[in-house]
Amino acid sequence: MARVQTSERQQPSHHRLPRRRLARVLAAVTAGAAVLAAAGLTVANAGAQEAPAAAQTWNQVWADEFNGAAGSQPSTANWIYDLGHSYPGGPANWGTGEIAAHTSNPANVAMDGSGNLKITALRDGAGQWTSARIETVRADFKPPQGGTLRVEGRLQLPQVTGEAALGYWPAFWSMGAPFRGNHWNWPGIGEIDLMENVNGLDWTFGTLHCGVAPGGPCNEFNGLAGQTYCGGSCHNGFHTYRMEWDESGAAGQLRWYVDGTLFHTIDEGDLPADTWAQMTDHAGYFLLLNLAIGGAFPDGVSGRTTPTAATVPGHSMLVDYVRVFTAGGGGTGEPTDPPTTGNPGGARDAYAAIAASSFNATSGATAGGSSIGPLGNGDWVRYDDVNFGSASPVDFVARVASGAGGGVSGLVEVRIDSATAAPIGSFAIANTGGWTSWRDVPGNVASVTGTHDVFLTFTSGQPQDFVSVQEFRFRR
Secondary structure (H helix, E strand, C coil), X not given: CCCCCCCCCCXXXXXXXXXXXXXXXXXXXXXXXXXXXXXXXCCCCCCCCCCCCCCCCCEEEEEECCCCCCCCCCCCCCEEEECECCCCCCCHHHHCCCCCEECCCCCCEEECCCCCEEEECEECCCCCEEECEEEECCCCECCCCCEEEEEEEEEXXXXXXXXXXXXXXXXXXXXEHHHCCCCCCCCCCCEEEEEECCCCCCCEEEEEECCCCCECCCCECCCEEEEECHHHCCCCCEXXXXXXXXXXXXXXXXXXEECCEEEEEEEHHHCCHHHHHHHHCCCCEEEEEEEEECCHHHHHHHCCCCCCCCCCCCCEEEEEEEEEEEEECCCCCCCCCCCEECCCCCCEEXXXXXXXXXXXXXXXXXXXXXXXXXXXXXXXXXXXXXXXXXCCCCEEEEEEEECCCCCCCEEEEEEECCCCCCCCEEEEECCCCEEEEXXXXXXXXXXXXXXXXEEEEEECCCCCCCEEEEEEEXXX
């Protein structure tokens, strides 16, 4: 799903394409008064390329099997609920033109009691649509050095077709970690879409977005895409969607599979060296699941604005599981850039994620699982022996959430070596949509080098708690 404010992607017409020759048919897309010129995607036939011959020994490093009771919701230790119509400060309508408001309501996102996550698009009596979008807390999924990353999900598309399906846009995808805290750096930081489908059609896309937009090496706002019919139709029950990012050879490679069949490949050499580096030389990727309604993609395919009066609400995308594996590269295969500091007794890397609950001392903070809080005016936490090295950071970013009442806000501050020292950096935070609605929020910092004890302090003009913290790190 393209993450830009005017992400009008031209897609194949809604007529079924011959399976043996998947020609690209472009639809003219109008965004307001702007009409984008036709631009092609890279499209590959399902099974047209052979899978790598070398056998892989996979090590599972993360998974969610969605085995909760009916009506229970995804764990906030694994997932962040994206709410409303945009990230705070980000492009409107998630940058895609979609119209449904995302919620954390169990009617929109909950387990079905049969081992699946169920994301459902609903329309109320006033014609307003709601749905759901969640993203992994972890944003460090990448291959180990010299190894391979494999991300896989087993999903069933909404079981609706024809006029009743117009505007349905289910997706399973990933975004580069630097997008958190800066929602305007797309597509350079990379977006890898494992599965996108629109309007209840038979096919799905696997797509890479990269470089610059419009145009650029990934032909934005279209991206470089491969198309598959899942052996006949992607709309006939569950299918397994997989992406592999392979850094085990002389050059990197991205591969897309459906039900084990390779249908799309992009080699590092297909892109400029700086483009590949920009989308791979960072902490990694976070994963997303969502069911959008309307927007540039379904509009472009159908040739009209979606949804329409004929679109039927109440259909769901089901997710049996999401699993992440690594292979090769030595060690455990765990993505480690940036790792979470887990040993409060040892030296900490300022540029790696520091778990908020790993504090060495506190006044007023309590740890609740992977986070601390809620926190209020006068509270502080201390993290010993944080090593900044010889070059100063440019900023810091903390993953925070707030369910504070209206008008309640405060500052998250960084201080060095004393809870009463002058802050070297801070950011303001107010209600984010709830105490489990996590957001990465950046703040500038003054120059600091060497090894220090770092204090997070919390200051507010109101007595009420205003923030919880999951992790923080510095950036250079």
